[in-house]
Amino acid sequence: xxRNLATEHPxxxxxxxxxxxxxxxxxMRRTEKHLQCCWxxxxxxxxxxxxxxxxxxxxxxxxxxxxxxxxxxxxxxLNLKGSMEKLSEKPALKASSTFFKPEAAxxxxxxxxxxxxxxxxxxxxxxxxx
Numbered sequence: 724x725x726r727n728l729a730t731e732h733p734x735x736x737x738x739x740x741x742x743x744x745x746x747x748x749x750x751m752r753r754t755e756k757h758l759q760c761c762w763x764x765x766x767x768x769x770x771x772x773x774x775x776x777x778x779x780x781x782x783x784x785x786x787x788x789x790x791x792x793x794x795x796x797x798x799x800x801l802n803l804k805g806s807m808e809k810l811s812e813k814p815a816l817k818a819s820s821t822f823f824k825p826e827a828a829x830x831x832x833x834x835x836x837x838x839x840x841x842x843x844x845x846x847x848x849x850x851x852x853x
Contacts, residue, residue: 733757738768742775796846803839 733741733754740746741754758765 731757732761732764735767735771738764738771739775742768742772792846796843799842800839803835807835 737746737750737754741751741758744751746754758768
């Protein structure tokens with residue numbers, strides 16, 4: 724018994740091959756003939772084309788925003804690093820001073836480090852959402 728290839732629905736791989744013109748001439752003609760008479764496959768083809776456009780747009784937009792986000796993160800990190808270096812350049816107070824508490828200075832450094840870690844973690848989570 725002979726199969727009617729024009730009525731067999733092409734799978735998604737064949738439809739993508741048709742969109743990209745990667746099928747053989749015979750397969751292209753067969754798919755085109757089928758698409759002329761099958762509303763379901765035309766709808767599937769339109770959906771695949773829309774998804775490809777969305778993915779392409781997201782990938783092209785993501786590169787620009789990622790670069791800008793990394794540059795912003797680098798600038799903020801360098802700014803914090805500069806602030807920390809300025810703090811370390813200041814002359815140390817004597818331990819006998821009533822205003823100097825070594826454990827308080829350690830807490831300031833720890834607090835700044837913790838804020839930096841939390842900020843980077845938030846940046847990573849934001850990047851994963853995109």
